[in-house]
Amino acid sequence: MTRHSFPEELERLVSDALDAMRSQDLHAALFLPLPEPGKPRVMIGDTDTRLRRQTLQLVDFTADPTCGDPLLIMHTPQETLVARRIEDSAGNLRGALGLRLAPTPDPAASVRAERAARLLGNTLMQWDDLLTLEEELSGEVRQSHALSRQADRDALTALLNNRAFQRRCRHRLGTDIRHHALLLLDLDNFKTVNDVYGHPFGDQYLQTVARALIRALPSKSLLGRLGGDEFAALIALPDGDSATVDRLMRDCFTGIEDGAADLGKPDLGRVSIGCAITTEKLRDVSRLLHRADAALYASKRADHRKGAVYTPETHQNFSARLMRPRFLQALEERRIQPFFQPIRSLLSGRIAGYEVLVRWIDPEKGVLEPEAFSLALSTPELAEKLSRRIIGEALSHFAGLPQRDPLWLTLNVGAGDLLRSELVEDLDRALERHGLDWEHIVIEVTETTMLGEVQGPIFRTLANLRHRGARVALDDFGTGYAGLAHLRSWPVDMLKLDRCFIQDIASSPRDSAFVSALLQLTTAFGIDLIVEGVEDEETASLLRKLGCDLVQGYHYGSPGPLGAD
Known part of the structure; x- marks a missing residue:
């Protein structure tokens, strides 16, 4: 439900009530909550200048000292007013629902007007209930979004998890026509780290690696922990500059080594990096990951400090897929x-x-x-x-x-x-x-x-x-x-x-x-x-x-x- 929209059933109720009033020569208008004072958003019925002026009075609740009542029905020699105050959860004024009925000297008509006013008052109360429900649902949606964001994150490092990383990559590669580099990083001998220093230190090491990657890579990079000791990053390459990739991989090597040294374990911090670069025909995340994985295994067999960028001639045999x-x-x-x-x-x-x-x-x-x-x-x-x-x-x-x-x-x-x-x-x-x-x-x-x-x-x-x-x-x-x-x-x-x-x-x-x-x-x-x-x-x-x-x-x-x- 869109905020301040009219559900079809409620619109029918209000329309029928207004039609009945007009058939008895009762002049009426319905006012809905306003985004800000002085700017009516929706009006049904008569919309002449005089009624617009009354709308402003209703919004500000200056027409009657009993404006705090949930439902106000007020008769004056000049008019009959029906108003309902709309508040937020803190009790602050959010807007008003209002109805103005034209004056009539006929007592019977006044009775009919009051009945019509009560009918519309009940309708306005229904509308308020719907708005309240909408606000509650909006809160649930916000909470759902927060939970969704939490579900996208790796609990240990706060980086994107595997599922969220691949989903975000698919979206970015589908909307950003620039070339991108997909880096795949694997910590060498991480099992030994856990066996020798214990799992608490292993977790601390993973968190250190995550922080090092955040510092080493551009701020708009997508960063994820795919699982265990494997990390990934998607980085935009201005003008498809492959030389940037070498610099980024060196920055990752240096950052992780420095992080290991800060932990008092300078002999750690060894990492293998494989990279795959998008082309005009290749923007599929799964295929890029497989290529980066092949380059990563080639890196493990070569110089760890250089990493490897995938080329079909060199790296096809390093990927089972x-x-x-x-x-x-x-x-x-x-x-x-x-x-x-x-x-x-x-x-x-x-x-x-x-x-x-x-x-x-x-x-x-x-x-x-x-x-x-x-x-x-x-x-x-x-x-x-x-x-x-x-x-x-x-x-x-x-x-x-x-x-x-x-x-x-x-x-x-x-x-x-x-x-x-x-x-x-x-x-x-x-x-x-x-x-x-x-x-x-x-x-x-x-x-x-x-x-x-x-x-x-x-x-x-x-x-x-x-x-x-x-x-x-x-x-x-x-x-x-x-x-x-x-x-x-x-x-x-x-x-x-x-x-x-x-x-x-x-x-x-x-x-x-x-x-x-x-x-x-x-x-x-x-x-x-x-x-x-x-x-x-x-x-x-x-x-x-x-x-x-x-x-x-x-x-x-x-x-x-x-x-x-």
């Missing part, structure tokens, strides 16, 4: 293929088996290793599609070898694969389809996969695979969290020693002693040891003298199509 259509197309066109690297026996000189590796054959960039599309592999849906395709094709190629016994095929599987309840049955059908046995395959897992609970779902799947005849290899042993407990508790048949332990074996007695001790340990456990990263004959000869049999590395063959070696 941007990479997804290209990845699926390459998978469909079979440009993502299994490559095979031989594992050789130093004692016999023969190939003992092959490890299956993934390569993306890109028409422009050549052969891409998994590091170039690791984000796609971290997406469960894409990782599952890739595993099914690569394992199926690898088994098909392996089954086509003229002499495959006693060779084995090592298949790399992740935690997502091992958590799929149908993995074992899928492998069983694939082996049967290609005429292979379970003894032909080795399931290779990283040590992070084995960080789960003993007797948990991954443990049970590996135990089931071993029960059927497959072997299990633990990859990159010694580079992370895997220890002797894993060798004792988990179902492991092979251990793959990371290349970092043999790079200096020719000159380091400690490295030589470590490999020798590990050989004794694995022999005692009944576990085969495969040494990775053998790049030259000198290293191979030393390993042979130590009693090592199985090795893998470029000295014995690069990854490639099966049979190319």
